[in-house]
Amino acid sequence: MKDDSSSATLADSLRSELNRFSEGEKLPSSRTLVERFGVSPVTVTRALAALAAEGLVVTRPGSGTYRARTGAVRAARPVDTSWQQVALTAEDQHAEPAPRVVDASAITATLAAPPPGVIPFNGGYLHASLQPERALAAALARAARRPGAWDRPPLEGLTPLRAWFAREAGGPAGTIGPAQVLVTAGGQSALTTALHALAPPGSPVLVESPTYPGALAVARAAGLRPVPVPVDEDGVRPELLADAFAATGARVFFCQPLFQNPTGAVLAPGRRREILAIAHAAGAFVIEDDFARRLGHGGPLPPPLVADDPHGTVVHVSSLTKPTSPSLRVGAIIARGPVMERLRAIQVVDSFFVPRPLQEATLELVGAPAWPRHLRAVAAGLAERRDAMLAALHHELPALAPARAPAGGYQLWLRLPDGADEAALAGAALRSGVAVAAGRPYFAAEAPAPYVRVSFADTAGTSEITEGVHRLAAACAETGITAVT
Template identity: 25%
Template sequence: MHIDLDRHSGITLTEQIRSSIADRIQSGLLQEGEKLPSVRNLSRLLNVSLMTVFHAYEMLEHEKLVLRIQGKGTFVQEKSLRFNEWKTQNQLGKPTLDWQNSVADYLPRAQYWRMMQTPLVDVAKLSMAALHTSLIPTEWLSKQFYQYSQVDNTALTEYGPVQGDSKLREAVLPYFRSKNIVTSPNEILILNGSQQGIDLVASTFVGPGDCVVLEEPVYPCTIDVFRKRGATIYTVPIDEEGMQVDHLAKLCDSRPPKLIYTNPTFQNPTGTVMSMRRRVQLLELAQSYNSIILEDDATSDIYFGTEPPPSIKSMDTRGHVIYLKGISKFISPGCRIGFLIADGTFITRLVGSKGISDLGTPLITQKAILPFFSSNQLNKHLPVLREKLKERRNLVLQILNHTAPKNVHWTKPDGGLNIWLTLPPAFHAEDLHANTLKEGISFLPGHVCFAAQQQFHHLRICFSYLDIHLLEQAVTTFCRLLHDFLHTNRHTQQFMHM
């Protein structure tokens, strides 16, 4: 087992070992019943004291992730696999594959998609941060696929340009100009979904030991990406004005970050909007310390009141901001299209990386999206979408206000798709999730959104994905289960965390 330890990170070695192993277990990369290295072997391998490893294993046992059996060793607990049943099917009856376990990988954590993609049959997915079918212009898009496939076959017969279809890069300029982002087709890279943008930026500019700053809590797959690069991750908490930039400034003094990731507008998972003041401060900090800002903007088009502040990219005159715009959250996730905007040598290098990564996004999906931007369709679509999502947000907030327990708190987002709930500190959202799953309701337990010291008493629910009647039912049931959970577990939790 390969674990990168950073002896200058300010995080204890015990905690680093604990979280590395926890990540691997929660990602299904260490399997049910698998034996961990002995304390002695791991301490020798990592060149740390016996007690350091011993304490890490003790903490993992306390979290019920591993089981220590006297005289036999330490094993991964069965419970940890509740999201990974599919995997064991692959492994059965092939002992000849055991040698594979000795092949070290560069994948310390791959939690997010596994959590989201567990086959949940007949489950109302409050966990899913996506649009309901009725909110997606499917008929329009279908017609485009149809028309395009009749008129022009080049999308099927050619490798498209690595940087993306030039017509689409041209067609999105007015959209970005309406967001005060003045750019050119040469500075746009079309992605296979905006997630790919995070991965490309990381694999191009971030390597082992490079310092990366994430908001806390954060979109979980971001943690997966930067951990895969071996980055040293620092986190900056957010409050109602977004990332606490004064906190970041202190961090910069001691360790200037190579890259700062932010999702400033209707942040996933909290729904928070970074204030204008902080946006300016953040950009100034990046300029002072020669840092890259990776601005992930998935939902700034989905606002329910006044328009949110302009993107940081729109204020960027010196090429510090690499801007990501996914369309999954406001047009269609199925097309897997995202846009990256950067300038100077950044865009050159990122296009190079894209070529290495997959030779380019499929032309057919780009062509299907093209008329959405080149016609007036987007301008027709957005106001309707905002109205419908606002109605859903209001509905959910209303149910929460009326029926959620008084000691639970939640954000009241002015846009986006998500609400972030906070239980009293002693309660564990994963335990609640086990209960709600039994009644057919899923949500996102919040601990996966923390890169360093995980907090277990948060969760994210999404108001955009379910049919609206099902949404109403699901949130109502959720509130009932929340009451039961807090009541039943009051004493146990207090005891356990004493």
């Protein structure tokens, strides 16, 4: 078999050999298949994805590929999503219409490049030194040479890429496959599609408090009414979520269970099923923004909520932009039941489809041996920068240093003293040569206290972080914020 052999041909070969393996037995590694058949890693990835989509094999990230147990596949029952027919059509006839407010200021504040010489503690993307520039260039070059690379793709996305996102999400065998995945133009596009699909104009949408300002901007631009639900160090508080559903009749809850932006909180194990049960009892959807799954600092991660969802409650949003490059705008929505048809229709109306060359390049990237090495490098680089920022804060501004170090993500959430003017601090910091994000835009309603968010993702390294915190300390002194406990 030559290098230009198709993944379909390889899948046929592997399909004919599956009877040689017992149910549950591990298949040869991807590297072995590459060497044996003389094909690229991407071809192997696509062939295995096709077999997984047929339920013939099960791929376990970090472990390998196994022949599926037929009994287990048959035991996977279809999820009962009949409740979605009510949730997708219910509207609060007594709710006052919410004005459409199109305000991108909170988003542009993080997207705008600071002036020359200013240290960017306000960024949300990886520094160029952490981006896989060579791997991206190689992936784009290989994708451009692929036959049909410039043809129109399926509206829902390339099947092998959808299968990859499905495998990454995990879940019981047979419950999440390519049919439950819609490829999107990044996480922000996915979030916009989800909110437009799930909530009619004028309706309430529950959000964590504080939360990602981009979600608030999308909701308000769609004429929705964001209702805050407080979080603590273990994520959203279930009792307050239940109260909010009861008080508002909301049908949507937006959350970030892993390395929440801006607090860095991880939803505690004991709260996961409780949150899903509360939402299901309310006949509501949970939009899970899993933006930081590939931004861990090392160590095991909990599975996404969608992997534990027995009712089709979770609409899962993920993206490859954060761990790669701002310009690799490829993400996915995972959903089960009739809601997927609405999600697909809204994306088609808004943007038709994600360009095929970008999807092909993404497949080349995540299927290459360099991909896991890149993720390890990102984990190490973010952990090193986090530790440097925490050390500098403890030295320069111990009163602001957080008590718990985040295990992933790229930011720290700093509580300022009562009465502090966070906007004045952000202005003083910029004059001192460091850009930070004021906390007010992260709240859907009045903020309970002043905060600033400082990010370490877009920094060149530890020395720049140390200097940035030193400049922030000067800004604190200028605005009268104490540096000691």
